[in-house]
Amino acid sequence: MNIINYQYTCISQPLKVVHEGTDLAKIWQLRQSEYGKYYPTMHDAANDAYDDYSCILYSEDETGDITSTGRLVLDSERGLPADEIIHEEINLLRRHRGRIAEPSRFAISNSARGILPTYLRTYYQLARENSINSLIFITRDKNIGFYRRALSANLIRKDVGYHYGTDYCFSLLEWEIKANDPIYSPA
Numbered sequence: 371m372n373i374i375n376y377q378y379t380c381i382s383q384p385l386k387v388v389h390e391g392t393d394l395a396k397i398w399q400l401r402q403s404e405y406g407k408y409y410p411t412m413h414d415a416a417n418d419a420y421d422d423y424s425c426i427l428y429s430e431d432e433t434g435d436i437t438s439t440g441r442l443v444l445d446s447e448r449g450l451p452a453d454e455i456i457h458e459e460i461n462l463l464r465r466h467r468g469r470i471a472e473p474s475r476f477a478i479s480n481s482a483r484g485i486l487p488t489y490l491r492t493y494y495q496l497a498r499e500n501s502i503n504s505l506i507f508i509t510r511d512k513n514i515g516f517y518r519r520a521l522s523a524n525l526i527r528k529d530v531g532y533h534y535g536t537d538y539c540f541s542l543l544e545w546e547i548k549a550n551d552p553i554y555s556p557a
Contacts, residue, residue: 380495388426396436404477411535437482443472467504497547511539
């Protein structure tokens with residue numbers, strides 16, 4: 371795994387950042403286990419090309435088992451995962467917003483339920499620390515209301531045209547970081 375250059379002094383506990391000594395196989399195992407429940411045709415939840423351009427976060431229990439993981443993919447020459455599906459919309463966001471990044475590969479086990487707000491707060495802080503203007507993400511359309519309420523996310527595209535081997539509809543949302551400063555800024 372390559373180490374990319376980004377700042378991460380603001381990681382919210384209990385999250386940790388993957389470093390060279392982290393056992394990535396455990397993170398990939400959790401990804402595959404959780405993704406397999408919801409996306410049976412997804413067989414590449416382990417290391418993919420975007421891991422090398424990401425700040426990978428995780429939590430673990432007292433025995434060292436990984437209980438959750440997610441990553442923030444930083445835009446690079448490789449692009450973002452969403453580029454593979456809706457490149458034109460992503461390029462338009464780059465032109466209008468400048469630096470963008472994409473949270474992805476969320477996998478949260480039952481023992482870590484309730485940790486999503488910690489990931490969102492950490493992604494916000496990572497974006498601020500790394501001068502990222504917007505976070506984009508693809509999510510099931512049933513989650514649009516949650517992200518609009520919680521993050522004031524903008525719906526960019528209702529149906530991205532890709533369904534990850536399911537019958538679900540997936541949407542593209544944008545979270546403008548500066549628009550949310552009053553909500554997420556430290557007191």
